[in-house]
Amino acid sequence: MEQITTADELNKKYLRDGMWPTIFCNGCGHGVVLEYTLWALEELGWDMDKTVFASGIGCSSRLPGYINADGLHTTHGRAIAFATGIKAADPDLNIIIFTGDGDCAGIGGNHFIHAARRNIDMTVIMINNFIYGMTGGQLAPTAPLGSIATTAPYGNIENPFDICNLACALGANYVARWCVTHPYQPIKSIKEGLQKKGFSLLEFLAPCPTAYGRRNKLGDIKKHWEWYDNNTILIEDYKKIMQYGTEEEKKELKHKFQIGVFQDLQKPGFFELYGNLVNRLQIKENEPKEGKK
Amino acid sequence: MKYQRDPKRIRDALGKKVQFLLGDMACVYGGMLAGCSFFAGYPITPASEVAEGAARLFPRIGATYIQMEDEIGSIAALIGAAWGGAKSMTATSGPGFSLMMENYGYAVMTETPCVIVNVQRTGPSTGQPTLGAQGDMMQCRWGTHGDIEALALAPSTVQECLDFTIEAFNLSEKYRNPACVMTDGEVGHLRERIIIPEEQDLEIIDRVPAIIDKKKFIPFMNSQTIKNCKIPDFPTFGTGYHTYVTGLTHNEKGFPATDKQPDHERLVKRITEKITNDASKLVMVEKLNLDDADIAFVTYGATARPAESAMEIGRKNRYKVGVLRLKLVWPFPEKEIVKLAKQVDKIIVPEMNLGQIVHPVREYAGGNCEVISAPKIGGEMHHPAEIYKYLEGK
């Protein structure tokens, strides 16, 4: 196969025919996350016959539909639980989940928690656009304080959900947050996440101009995308400023999202441990029983 | 490695051919014999013994047991496992069954085989956790939103818990629809003698796999290998068919087609007709003393036991009474009821609820005979005398 160098070639290789145009609005960040994921897959050279995509419900959860591979578009919030079964039935399959902030951190929070805790072998790509995009802009659990949503018309008063922090606390093997406006590090990081045994989470901050940007006065699409550059900071830079920066600089960091790799562990995944359990029982059974010679 | 059904390994794990066994445990045995390799569940009385049995025995045959975070996740995992190529099962009771309803419909819509054992307890809500009931019979038929056909068996004995779990897998695999074993706390917690069927006496049905050329394969339409069959061939994930599976209304290729009336009607009609077109084959009833009967008990599950005793008392007292026991409750044996209603003067339907299966009985009796509900709730089975008194018209 020839080396792929352009986005067109990439799309031709990995996307389904007959699914265009996509459902995404102009300026939506979801397509970019898809492109990054495809580049990561291309660089890894993974067999698309053995890679399965699962998702819940939401705009972000429509991504598997565009990929020429097996895809399970499940119910709202439940993709991780569905995918646990896929992996159990065929441990040779690679499992990638596309989910949204509402899908994963809202209705699906409990499945997320327990899959991360069990270190189930899968990569979850959660696209956080601070809003319920598909249903027209209701409040998401990740929405920053003060955000305007159709169901928070006077501004959000709830603490926003830091899903990376949660995943780290649960001992997930790989946890990273990125932003769609930065290309190279995220692709490398998706590759790392995909290759991990156990549970890996990649959170992507991505704009939803239609349901979030417009309502929150983030300007036109260009300005909205720039907001992400101005409101994110690499974990390493954050740490440096917190250590050596002036009070002024530290204050400026308060509202910024840290991006980068938060956790990188090597614990065995659930299905490796389960396989060991099965082997242990089988060895016991095959041992000669007492008195039977 | 993918699971391979290994009869010797299964029988080594199950042990002796004749056993004194708990109803719940018999469901585990049935699942293992049917080739189930994935159990996901969440503890709930009176179904926990099924999960406990699976946790003990499944790893010993190389199958997977996982305790999920809730029943929504449990049925979700079953459906995922089915697409990964496994036969999968769970067990639950009322509250858990209620939580499963959304994904139960998803399994219907995506034509995914899987088996749910519902060890029914009283409700609504938390009800009487340790006590049996038959209050979910209509929920299993109508509990999910939209139009579905249900497949549901009701065991009356521990042996039937085993046999019907195998049967549920066979129906589910054949029709690519979820199937329920609607047992209850009484039968689930009963201990009886069972005989584990020999390998050569087992009938085991597997879904028809997609085998045709990948470019020609169409995943959601009539079978491309069996003629005149509305059940599509199954493209297991990982076999290269690149299937998109969605609970949205979809076209034959599996892609969302949500805004046109004919697309939805065509899809849902094919899904339901897979079962309704086979209605004449899908009858599993037991008839006792019906030949000369002018009164009949129509019954199922645990309640069949006191109903049969009531019939015996009735016969001794010269009532011409018989029993029609529904082993497969859904799809409903309409023709059997039509025929019976023309023969007898009275049908009595004892159930451990305030009257559920009595409704389709009345519908198909069509006014040809009297149909009387004999309800009992509160977690106690009917005493035979309580059913008998309906013969005396009390």
Ligand SMILES: Cc1ncc(C[n+]2csc(CCOP(=O)(O)OP(=O)(O)O)c2C)c(N)n1
């Ligand atoms: C059980 C259930 N409740 C509610 C909905 C309606 N619903 C569909 S998508 C969605 C929100 C999706 O938000 P998110 O996951 O953030 O995805 P986005 O569209 O923002 O990418 C909701 C509430 C549903 N489909 N199912």
Ligand code: SF4
């Ligand atoms: S509503 Fe928002 S999330 Fe959905 S496609 Fe449009 S921009 Fe993207």
Ligand SMILES: [Mg+2]
């Ligand atoms: Mg969102």
